[in-house]
Amino acid sequence: MKNTEDSVGAALLGVACGEASLAPEAEGWAQRLQLPYLGPQAPREMAPGGLLVWLDHQGLALRVTGRGAPGPVIVDFSGGKAAFRRLHGGGRGQLVAKAVGLSRARRIPSVLDATAGLGQDAFVLATLGCSMLLLERSPVVHALLEDGLARASQDPELAPIIARMKLQAADAAGYLEAAEEVADVVYLDPMFPHRGQQSALVKKEMRVFRDLVGDDLDADRLLPAALQAARCRVVVKRPRKAPPLAGPAPSHALEGKSSRYDLYTLRALD
Known part of the structure; x- marks a missing residue:
């Protein structure tokens, strides 16, 4: 962020x-x-x-x-949207799970979430068994996420999930550029610049979030760095009608109602 x-x-x-x-x-x-x-x-x-x-x-x-x-x-993994997705979200049938390869993989991939934010997608993937490394460069967002993880780790039902989530303060582009094959999958969800009146439609939570972190104006730097650091694939979450990040064209895309996952396949997960 x-x-x-x-x-x-x-x-x-x-x-x-x-x-x-x-x-x-x-x-x-x-x-x-x-x-x-x-x-x-x-x-x-x-x-x-x-x-x-x-x-x-x-x-x-x-x-x-x-x-x-x-x-x-606030980061709350025990209730609200996080709890609903954990209990009723559809398991490996969720688009984010399909995007990282969980629906067909014979083994569960390791995932680096390079733009962790509030950790919502990372929590879903950890719930499904993925070992997660979360990077967050905003000190305040990192603090919110650290606090949420600490509270959730005290819940016996959530503790095994949280144990699969490791948080690190780091600038994603710099970290990826300096790394080689850090995980099976590198997951990117950069903040998308708002477009005029469309910004009025953004959820209240995200408007507050934007006030703090702004737009990811260096998002196009992330893709080439991620392609260097991923062993098997890079997944980029985008608004459904947004253009892909600058760079090579995606190998494939999965579309939902409001979001799209662009997949850049390097080699098979198995």
């Missing part, structure tokens, strides 16, 4: 918490993230439009200040 001073500095106010008992932990996050510590706050009563790294008893989140702001963005 993109993280630059221009895209973050104007909106990100600092780290705050919901009550005084959480102050030591919140202050620790502020020091780690090199952000101002704002103490206990009432985000709804603050000037609208700012972004907080917010800590309450639910966990670490990204929150917009002001009345009527969208709800917090």
Whole structure:
């Protein structure tokens, strides 16, 4: 995920918490993230439009200040969309599972998720048995994901899944360019630039996310680096009508209702 001073500095106010008992932990996050510590706050009563790294008893989140702001963005693997996909998502029949080769492979591939974000697709693949290495370059997004993984690891039902997910702070392009055959599959899901009025249709959570990380303006650098680092294939998730990333044409594509998976096959998984 993109993280630059221009895209973050104007909106990100600092780290705050919901009550005084959480102050030591919140202050620790502020020091780690090199952000101002704002103490206990009432985000709804603050000037609208700012972004907080917010800590309450639910966990670490990204929150917009002001009345009527969208709800917090938090990594939660135990409930919501993640739980639904784990229990009712369709297993190896899901498009992302087919894209990485799970539907036909005789062995379960290792996957490097080079643009981890909130870890949703990585969690699905880990649920299906894949060993996952997650890269995230935004310090704040990395912190949200680290906190979500830590909370989920305390759930006996989720702990074996989380054990297959290793998180690393790294810039994806630089990491891949310096690596050779880091995993069977390299998975890319770069933030797609919004197009005029279409941005109004983006979900509230993703609008908040964009306020923090911006667009992945260097996304076209990722594909050649991924092709160098993958043993068997590269998978790129795109909006269904978006053009492929710059570079060689995909070997194949899988289309869903809103997303498309471009597959670049190097060799058979088996």
